[in-house]
Amino acid sequence: MKNKAIYLLILLFAWTGCEKVLDKRDLNTLDETAWNNYSLSNMYLNEVYAENMPTFSLAQNSGYSDETYNDNDYIYGRLDENSVGTYSLFTYAKIRDINIMIEGVENGTLDEHDKELLDAQARFFRAWRYWELVNLYGGVPMVLTAQDPWHEELNVPRSKTSACIDLIVEDLDKGIEALPASWLDVENDYGRLTSVAAAAFKGRVLLFWASPQFNPNDLADRWQRAYDANLAAKNMLEAEGYGLLENFSQIFLMEGYANTEAIMIRSYDETYLPGRWESSCRPPSGGGTGSNNPTWGLVQAFPMSNGKRIADPGSGYNGIYYWQNRDPRFYATVAYNGCTWKMAGRSDTTQWTYFLNSQELSITPATGFYCRKGNNPQVQFEDVEKTPTDWIEIRFAEVLLNLAECANELDKRDEAYSILKQIRDRAGIEPGADNMYGLGAGMDKAAMREAIIWERQIELAFENKRYWDLRRRNMFAGDLGPNTPKLNGTVRRGLRIMAKPPHTAVEIDTIRNDIDINSADYANYFVAIPRVLDADYLINYEQPKYNFFAIPQNILDRSPSVEQTLGWANGTFDPLL
16 A cells, blocks of 8 residues: 555545534544445545554664664664654544544444454554553553543543553454455555554564563563464464565565565655655765664674674684674675675765765765665665655564564573574574574573574664664663673764775775775775764663653643653652553
8 A cells, every 4th residue: 555645634525515614623523424435434544544554664763772873863872752752642633533433433334344344454553553652651541432522531541551451452353353364456455454464563562561671570471472472473474475585685675465574564655755765875975875874883793604693702703804704684784895785876886984985075974884774776866865665564574583582481492493593594694513503502591582682683673673672671771691781881883994004095095996805905905993982971771760751741731640650750650560
């Protein structure tokens, strides 16, 4: 469904005829007969999609984690409710629009099959919107009817977080039951929500509910509930032909049903401007700004082609030639000095990031690296401000990793091993003589937990997952394991690639295309100087305080029944209930 927005104004005109607008008490209160017509109901639903389907989110929130940095970034770790979208009247206005549809469809005269399809899609979006709020604040007022602001009491207290989760899951279960696994009208319905999308999202929600952010006492029943949901999602997906796409680098570039990994999609075409993903990835010589810069920490996180961490004995890592023999996902995610990077509109096939190089008009990426995740080399130079790439909110690899994490917490270690091997095999990591793909044998729960979160960091890099993983796992304030120290007290780092004296950047500009970066030439002409990017700030993300944000004061002023979150000024509401 190519981003169709049928504006409410059109719907209102169609439904209200020639009535004067000022005679209408509430423009969102529609003539009930509209819900007796499937076409009109579906038009309203299209607007619900336009307003609530997650937008293109590659690299969203990356600057608040250890993934990326640019010179205009927010301070590392200082993400708050003002950064990611707040508990706001706007959010509840969207929920009210959804509730209008749920009630209207229920009371209309459409046949039961059409009612179920329309209702299930609306309920999915209600679950989506409420989960966004619960993930930030814990329990929130769960308004499940389209309240009349003129005649109803709008001062609704916060529900317990557990009750919110149950209501979210209830809406998603409706989608699992009523929605098709795929839609028959490929041209017009591509991107519509499905039963498998509802199942996958349910698995994500329950994984978070079981994680330390929400579950500090490590209640096993929550892990079991999350495991069951993710296993059901995996089985449903595989029954419908979903699976890991063979070529990792094509996940965001292959569109349509041939992409067996894409579960929940927002589709775009070449007219889409707000994302500007191509521009943020590409260097100036490719028509972009080159502002999306992976950190040195992320570069180092990628394992070697044998699956070992770079610090492990026998990994084969070389600190000078750091790009050699890495996990193939590294090359699909990171552009480094001297790499091959072909792109439309540029004759150069080699990318340089050394300081003051003429290829980029002396503009150097802040970290020494560019992001290549989801970059489409076919987009023309003059079109990089547009982003025709579809956004995949949920993909099959995430479902597998969600399941692996739950399995491990329930001591189903063999299942977790099997999933990690499957993902690493698709990535192109060598299985090794022991068929372990670089994974340590005999890992206990803690070691496997660390391995799974590491795999998520690599596999899902820049997909708006890392910050939320850091938060739900309390990784800002606490060590996850010996290979994953806490982030509090750390800074992000990069490399500044410099001409090695007596050579100069001007000299290298004239001979660079003759330099073999995999030979001694590289060490002769270049030197990498570590660079601290957050020199004035060491991260101090307070947990558990920041696990659940403060309700904005303007909401408290409007709704006295809404309690402030515990841990904040005058807070009394416990988000862990």
